[in-house]
Amino acid sequence: MSTYPPISEQLDDLEAARTEGRRKMDWALQHMPILQELRQQFREEQPLAGATLGMAMHVEAKTANLVELLALGGAEVAITGCNPLSTHDDVSAALDANDDITSYAKRGVDDEAYYAAIEAVVAHEPTITVDDGMDMVYAIHEDYPELIDTIVGGAEETTTGVHRLRAMDEEGELKYPVFAVNDTPMKRLFDNVHGTGESSLATIAMTTNLSFAGKNVVVAGYGYCGQGVAKKAAGQNANVIVTEVEPRRALEAHMEGYDVMPMNEAAEVGDVFITTTGNRDVITREDFQAMKDGVLLANAGHFDIEIDLDGLSDLAVDEYEARDGVRAYEMDDGRRLNVIAEGRLVNLAAPVALGHPAEVMDQSFGIQAVCVRELLENGAEYDAGVHDVPDALDREVAEIKLDAEGVEIDSLTDTQAEYMDSWSHGT
């Protein structure tokens, strides 16, 4: 049994932390209408009764409302962070105050503590895993395969996590069903496009006191996150430049009106560089050498390897904190390249970062919640492997959201439904 202590045993002024954590959670919940509606349903129907959830997610106010919702639905929950810098200790403490929740997440822990916390969650012997980067799935498959038999399934939040799970699945190494929450239309369009786009740019603006109007903003990658960053940057009057490796995405960006070019050309003209690829070494030494004085470098993908920081550090003759959350690398010719939030996920890891907006996470977390419910109700129907979220669940959450926003829509008449199904109507 793990001896790693929950957050409540690690903080000095626990009561103050819990009060502040609860205040943050309340604010977020006020702007999460889907979770509000599901709280009522889950409290009444107890759909998760008997389940034990093992979670590794960014422990902050919005996620905390998902965690609490799952507990309200009848589950026992153990949770830790999925990124050493994204945990809010006060929110972690507020969660841990709930009898049905144990939170091990603590900000700024070292590698050893990070993995000890994951181990502590696993020690609860979860029957369902909920991940934001597949840490929990990975730990169980690698180190605790004996748990797999009793696990009903899992849900994964991120692009990167799903990508890696699919690779694992293709190799036949994924041993229980996992819902690819990231791949739902709702998640990809709203969370990735609107959430990542808006929050990354606002975080960069508020970390640097700079603006985007008239700037050359280079967006590396034109997947959903990249599309969001590009769209929102253009909406701030930036001149957007896209780099890509996939010709169809490149063409899509070109047809949208953006400049498309290889990174080593973009490096010469860019003022701000934002990586969103989920890959590594997207901006490299050669690129750094071409850049202008004063450029900003930030990552809105997943891990801190999109920008080759080691290479940058090698090239630099001096490094210093130019500003909270901004590290300047000075080249031998005097140029200063400014890396935001250590190249980690900028909307989570910058000092002022708040993560995705509450309303956007509301949608993702609504899907997470109904996916967990689905695993308990119909888990046996799903084979080991990555599964798309069933359309009906995705649609259920969209309907809750539209209701909450007061948006009414049409419905098909019988004649129309019949027409859509037919194929024998002539011109």
Place this chain on the structure above:
Amino acid sequence: MSTYPPISEQLDDLEAARTEGRRKMDWALQHMPILQELRQQFREEQPLAGATLGMAMHVEAKTANLVELLALGGAEVAITGCNPLSTHDDVSAALDANDDITSYAKRGVDDEAYYAAIEAVVAHEPTITVDDGMDMVYAIHEDYPELIDTIVGGAEETTTGVHRLRAMDEEGELKYPVFAVNDTPMKRLFDNVHGTGESSLATIAMTTNLSFAGKNVVVAGYGYCGQGVAKKAAGQNANVIVTEVEPRRALEAHMEGYDVMPMNEAAEVGDVFITTTGNRDVITREDFQAMKDGVLLANAGHFDIEIDLDGLSDLAVDEYEARDGVRAYEMDDGRRLNVIAEGRLVNLAAPVALGHPAEVMDQSFGIQAVCVRELLENGAEYDAGVHDVPDALDREVAEIKLDAEGVEIDSLTDTQAEYMDSWSHGT
């Protein structure tokens, strides 16, 4: 054997028509870089040698360049129109002048002639069908099932056609493989979004001499076509209102910043109504009764049943041509509702209409061409039914287009490719 004559036997001043048709084709080809590139390849490699193609498409300058490309690639082609109002007789004549092409398409034919022309194409005993609305597939399955055995496959261009083919497929009624060209990323994003969006609005503007700035533009349906119309209308400073029946699409439109409401509410405030649903009775009597004086009604979906014109005619106390391409329906309270292009596909059927822009069709037709090539090279690998266009073909066309536009992109390094495939890298 059909006795329906090709266009060359139906026109008076054939030479003049052929010259004018060729001039139109030349203009379009100048702006179709993908077809230009494929002409070189097909001429050299003769990938379609021995095939007989039966086509039913809008016979105008752009399509004609596809037809000629297919003939250049070695095929015998027989073609007719897929809409009585979309054929350009001069282009049809220019095609028919090619020894390897027989064109039966003629503008404004009645129903009898329309179906006789389809029959005439079928009489060529095509081994491959290329459709824009599944007319050819339908005729063969319904009336000439004996041809099915020798048919290698088909390709279908439109949203509506694919929708109906899938319904047919689900009922087990589709007897040969058909590529759903409409469903490729290239086709949906570029043709539906950019092509339908831009050309529908420009056609409406140039039919009415009206503008979109400050207008309430109601877009019925938020599929790819609807997204395009909405996006381009907003780009002309319209206030966009979306109606939908699918909650996730409705939510997507809402998150984009558009107003979303049921049609009967939109009817009260809309200045311009554009249907894009592919369904019927999208705007009905109840809606007409709520509309303001002077509204415009147009269809950018497929058939002329999206707007209930019979119902509108019943309600009207007077009807007259308010302007070329605009029929005014006057209500008993004096309100005038103006229907553009008889409710047919506005960017094809209006008097000034030119169809989709050349560059956009270049992409769709590039895919059509490589799909036909694929059927001949690997047709045996495809079962009867609807097939997605193989990724490699779609990507091939995107690469040709980027090359032609002078757009360079990055490629994955080995390290990056390996990283994307791996799943065991930690945080």
Place this chain on the structure above:
Amino acid sequence: MSTYPPISEQLDDLEAARTEGRRKMDWALQHMPILQELRQQFREEQPLAGATLGMAMHVEAKTANLVELLALGGAEVAITGCNPLSTHDDVSAALDANDDITSYAKRGVDDEAYYAAIEAVVAHEPTITVDDGMDMVYAIHEDYPELIDTIVGGAEETTTGVHRLRAMDEEGELKYPVFAVNDTPMKRLFDNVHGTGESSLATIAMTTNLSFAGKNVVVAGYGYCGQGVAKKAAGQNANVIVTEVEPRRALEAHMEGYDVMPMNEAAEVGDVFITTTGNRDVITREDFQAMKDGVLLANAGHFDIEIDLDGLSDLAVDEYEARDGVRAYEMDDGRRLNVIAEGRLVNLAAPVALGHPAEVMDQSFGIQAVCVRELLENGAEYDAGVHDVPDALDREVAEIKLDAEGVEIDSLTDTQAEYMDSWSHGT
């Protein structure tokens, strides 16, 4: 007395022309709510009784509704065209059928007839001039100075006209007051930005069957017209490039997110070039030599000298009509440069052109009408020279428009009005 005959004496089938002209006018009036409202006021109040108006404007359906409004208000009107290619003979005939209106405008007249028609208007001894390019003001000052004494004043519609009137005024050569209708906020923002922008692009699209998505659209000049063209082109997903000579306008375009560069650099990358400067030789030989095959060249400024067509013709080894409204100039290396509408104002002179949208002209013409009223009511208060339109008139027209669109706004409370006037309130 001039012997140049009015249009009614120049047409063969006068009745058919008048019927068609009236149908065009009715359509436009349906979408000109400001003129509708002013018709009621002018008919009742007869504010223009006794005035004789000499007009030189584009004689088409929208202008015709202004002309008829002025006649309804009590004036005698004589009118001719201000551009040999912009007159609609049928509309001219419909106007001329009105007892209070004499129209000399005829499409396609030669220079001699053009100036004879102006002379014919002058022969009516106008007391007020209304111009679209200062032809009437110029003719009177140059050739009929004896009329100046009895002229109350004038109104000028265009950017170019006002520019030249101001130059004339600075030299002390302008001998009666002229309202710079072009310079009102209403005119510049709505007519120049929305009107020129939307109609120029739609005309180009419908003349060429091309699209703007992904194209490099070079806009020469970033005044109001240029801003409109740039904004609407970006709204169609073009990649906009701006050329300018004024650093503040250039900076404004840069901050908007557009690329800004000299024309000779833009020439190398542009796909479509649209001039809006009101100046000459904006695109020259050197630029033509750098351009890509297939580019489009159009003018949305005023005269046909923005693009150096003589220079282009010199460079060309062949010239031909590539398409109605498109003249191709073939260079010795095979490149084809395509000039739309002979370099004349594209939204007026192209074969499919309809001029500015009706709603946009409604606003400009509303101001014209109240300016003419103002000259009759208070003309004596204005010295010779160019005058801004009084704010109250501009605001009156805006209020009529908002009313017509059903848009309500707030009004200042007494406390607020007082606050805005005060200066002694502390922090």
Place this chain on the structure above:
Amino acid sequence: MSTYPPISEQLDDLEAARTEGRRKMDWALQHMPILQELRQQFREEQPLAGATLGMAMHVEAKTANLVELLALGGAEVAITGCNPLSTHDDVSAALDANDDITSYAKRGVDDEAYYAAIEAVVAHEPTITVDDGMDMVYAIHEDYPELIDTIVGGAEETTTGVHRLRAMDEEGELKYPVFAVNDTPMKRLFDNVHGTGESSLATIAMTTNLSFAGKNVVVAGYGYCGQGVAKKAAGQNANVIVTEVEPRRALEAHMEGYDVMPMNEAAEVGDVFITTTGNRDVITREDFQAMKDGVLLANAGHFDIEIDLDGLSDLAVDEYEARDGVRAYEMDDGRRLNVIAEGRLVNLAAPVALGHPAEVMDQSFGIQAVCVRELLENGAEYDAGVHDVPDALDREVAEIKLDAEGVEIDSLTDTQAEYMDSWSHGT
């Protein structure tokens, strides 16, 4: 002589403050290319030698670079804050370390200290005033009229300040020349539109962790600031609603595609309300009573009276800090209305606020600097009263900026310049 002490005598850890203040200034200067260029010029030419400047501005890193530039140019500078909450003590301390600068600005001072600091600045007997809200002008005219004789002139940064100065001027009460820096094209378009727009929205996003996509954002006032907020909010996919009292601005917003309605209607549907009017009582009790639960209220105008906070407080049954920088007012029916930054200028007064972006202020401050230079060089040419910034100065700054951004533009040829001046060219 004033006895109010400079900031250096008010801080405990002065050295640490100065180091931190300098670090902030360095970061800003790195992104202020115009000030960088002017530093070189001013250092060499000493254009301000002999002048004493009295300034009341937001004392933070960007302004500090202007202050230091002015001192570099040869002036003695005394400065205090123009808003009790906008001063950064560390920056103030860094400035005060300069022998030629005395800074009295301190954050969070009470009214008494605030005015004592102004008095202390006045005691330096400034010969030029530089204001951000006319505090300095007002203090001198009201309390130290004896100084007026030796004052060369002033410069005013803000919309509100200029508005009040004009009112003062109209009453004949302004006794020395003041440049309306706010009214330059550069300032209004870039600072008001881009600066206020981007920074206000980013500040709200990062204060609330909310997003704008799909939200109804109500913008009160459609002047330059309002246009900026509306444009940037639409660029984040908000559904923008504008309220106005001036019909032409209202019509402009309507033609842009925004919804325009009275505030009491907007109150019912808005999710976020942002005031930009410069007036008072823009959102009142009646509006609060109509609002939805969870709305956000912020001010991007000038003073904290645009939202009637007293009225809101009266209506509330409870008030509490919902989040840092957010005060919740709970209504008796449970609705929570959330006011950001106490209704003060949100991009300056919120806890995370950083003021306008550095690049945007670079432009405004560049103009301030050359205006001060102009007053010393040619001050005698300006009468008492409000003066527009001479075009040549505005243009000079634009040219410096374009140079710094590497943007080249065209220049008029002699033929073109001559053409623009002529008026006798025919059609």
